[in-house]
Amino acid sequence: MLAEYSVLLIGAILVNNFVLVQFLGLCPFMGVSNKLETAMGMSLATTFVLTLAAASSYLVYNAILEPLGLGYLRTISFILVIAVVVQFTEMAVRKSSPLLHRVLGVYLPLITTNCAVLGVALLNINKEHDFLQSLLYGFGAAAGFSLVLVLFAAMRERLAVADVPQAFAGPAIGMITAGLMSLAFMGFAGLV
Amino acid sequence: MSLLRITSPHAHGPLSTTRVMQTVLLATLPGVAALVWFFGPGVLVNIAVTSFFAIAFEAAVLKLRGRPVLRTLDDHSAVVTATLLAIALPPYAPWWLLAVGAAASILLAKQLYGGLGYNPFNPAMVGYVVLLISFPVQMSTWAAPRGLAAEVPGLVDALQACFIPASFDGATMATPLDILRQNSDQSLAALYAGTPQLGAWGGVGWQWVSLGFLAGGLWMLYRGIFTWHAPVAMLAALAALAALFYDGGGPGSGGSPLFHLLSGATMFGAFFIVTDPVSSAVSTRGRLIYGALIGVLIYLIRTRGNYPDAVAFAVLIMNFAAPFIDYYTQPRSYGHARGDRP
Numbered sequence: 446m447l448a449e450y451s452v453l454l455i456g457a458i459l460v461n462n463f464v465l466v467q468f469l470g471l472c473p474f475m476g477v478s479n480k481l482e483t484a485m486g487m488s489l490a491t492t493f494v495l496t497l498a499a500a501s502s503y504l505v506y507n508a509i510l511e512p513l514g515l516g517y518l519r520t521i522s523f524i525l526v527i528a529v530v531v532q533f534t535e536m537a538v539r540k541s542s543p544l545l546h547r548v549l550g551v552y553l554p555l556i557t558t559n560c561a562v563l564g565v566a567l568l569n570i571n572k573e574h575d576f577l578q579s580l581l582y583g584f585g586a587a588a589g590f591s592l593v594l595v596l597f598a599a600m601r602e603r604l605a606v607a608d609v610p611q612a613f614a615g616p617a618i619g620m621i622t623a624g625l626m627s628l629a630f631m632g633f634a635g636l637v
Numbered sequence: 638m639s640l641l642r643i644t645s646p647h648a649h650g651p652l653s654t655t656r657v658m659q660t661v662l663l664a665t666l667p668g669v670a671a672l673v674w675f676f677g678p679g680v681l682v683n684i685a686v687t688s689f690f691a692i693a694f695e696a697a698v699l700k701l702r703g704r705p706v707l708r709t710l711d712d713h714s715a716v717v718t719a720t721l722l723a724i725a726l727p728p729y730a731p732w733w734l735l736a737v738g739a740a741a742s743i744l745l746a747k748q749l750y751g752g753l754g755y756n757p758f759n760p761a762m763v764g765y766v767v768l769l770i771s772f773p774v775q776m777s778t779w780a781a782p783r784g785l786a787a788e789v790p791g792l793v794d795a796l797q798a799c800f801i802p803a804s805f806d807g808a809t810m811a812t813p814l815d816i817l818r819q820n821s822d823q824s825l826a827a828l829y830a831g832t833p834q835l836g837a838w839g840g841v842g843w844q845w846v847s848l849g850f851l852a853g854g855l856w857m858l859y860r861g862i863f864t865w866h867a868p869v870a871m872l873a874a875l876a877a878l879a880a881l882f883y884d885g886g887g888p889g890s891g892g893s894p895l896f897h898l899l900s901g902a903t904m905f906g907a908f909f910i911v912t913d914p915v916s917s918a919v920s921t922r923g924r925l926i927y928g929a930l931i932g933v934l935i936y937l938i939r940t941r942g943n944y945p946d947a948v949a950f951a952v953l954i955m956n957f958a959a960p961f962i963d964y965y966t967q968p969r970s971y972g973h974a975r976g977d978r979p
Binding site: 481595596597599600602603604607608609610613618621622625626628629630631632633634635636637 | 702745746748749750751752755757758763766767770934937938941942943944947949950951953954956957958960961963964
């Protein structure tokens, strides 16, 4: 039981990393990784939303869509669920902790468009995960996303001062770096 | 009369980049000599051809960017990268494999980032991983070592293998790491008795190659080319994990600590790759963490992953994490209290 869950978690964080192996959630990965601090804020917010969205989309699918035979509506319903979760999180954080809201505030609306969030919700259905597995899979995906986002941000701060040829400066060298990181992550293949 | 004002430090260190690179090249000699003795002169052809391509690519990029070509090439760093890549590649590799490897190392991993001193990933290991993923067949045909092969190829054979690959037919053999990776039902004692390639510790030939690189590495340490932290942390972590999961040498054993230290690219990686001053962590504490995590990843991927040897992957993954490690292990600046980030 415990072993099964840890395999699920390690699989989602390292072996099938959502960014570097499954290539989901690339927009925030490239867009919010220029500074380490913003990357940390983004990864905190994403972790919170992704875990919550994975759980609530599971509930929506199994409690509403499946009994009514509306399984084909899952994509559009999940988009709605994710938007609601993000909006709810934003409101809750703003009322309960203005400090946290100042740290996360800008990034929260951005998460709505993070395809990793929708990806996790859909993959949970495809892989026929139960509730706890869905929750863990969402958390693992978020942890893997946060890990590579934060490491990538630290690396891009160093790249900013490198003597990169002009044609490759900025996002281009970021893409190449992400490619090389993806190459390195292939080493985890077969781990679980 | 001009009075030049030069700021401190006024004492010049005796080690220039060129001298460091020459020392690294010299330090590979014992390991390369062992490779030549056990696997034939293929590695020498590898080094020559890869160096040629590496210098050509580096010169082309420098010319394109309008940088001084000869003065930059004089730092020998392209030759060092090429040599390290060539040692890691299987001997008797075809010339195009070496050319692609040199291109990935020099163009992709080094010059796109601005050349020596800016590359976030170790260029030789990027070249190796690109080849390993793109050409798995060519990358997993290792020559059989002296004592097990009928005869070790000569220099003519080696040149033939490189430039007319179709006509070369050498004896190949699974490496000791492959053998251990594929074993699932035999205890270690039975496996060692049944397979002559495993030799006494790390595999016939491999153990002496590893000891050769260890000797070269210790000489570099003595010359002050790098500090002891990262290699020692890596070897200690690898040995500790191997001891922890030795499991009495049963069928589920991951191999003895001595096997892991003296087989595959462990010693070569520890002293020639992990110690790369550009792509590793810089602070003392950071280097300990960096080295130890490489050791952990090597053991994990060797025993659990799809690839039999893991040094290149482990190093690249930790190269990726090095800037982050540095960020959190900045040494305390003099005069500031602990935990007081300036």
